[in-house]
Amino acid sequence: MFALVDIAGFQEKVEEGMKLRVPLLPAEGGAKVTFDKVLLLAKSADDVTVGKPYVSGAAVEVEVLSHGKGEKIRVYKMRRRKRYRRLKGHRQDYTEIEVTKIKA
Secondary structure: OEEEEEEOOEEEEEEOOOEEEEEOOOOOOOOEEEEOOEEEEEOOOOOEEEOOOOOOOOEEEEEEEEEEEOOOEEEEEEEOOOOEEEEEEEOOEEEEEEEEEEEO
16 A cells, blocks of 8 residues: 655655655654645555545554754855855755554
């Protein structure tokens, strides 16, 4: 069984027991969070429900494991022959979650 869920503006394919990183959620570590914006629910290969736009009555329960920051990326801007150089770094905040239950 898997589901396509809208989590913080991103569509994620999730299964029970799956761990994934999503953009930062306003929840403490160890908290239970429920997402009810389920776009697709597949119980088996023959039993697939597509939402219009969401599947009614379906939800995904997750447990927040931790919060953190991703790898640093460097943004470098330069204009040749003008002595213009700018270097910026960025680390994206994320929340690590584990899918505990998919309600149909």
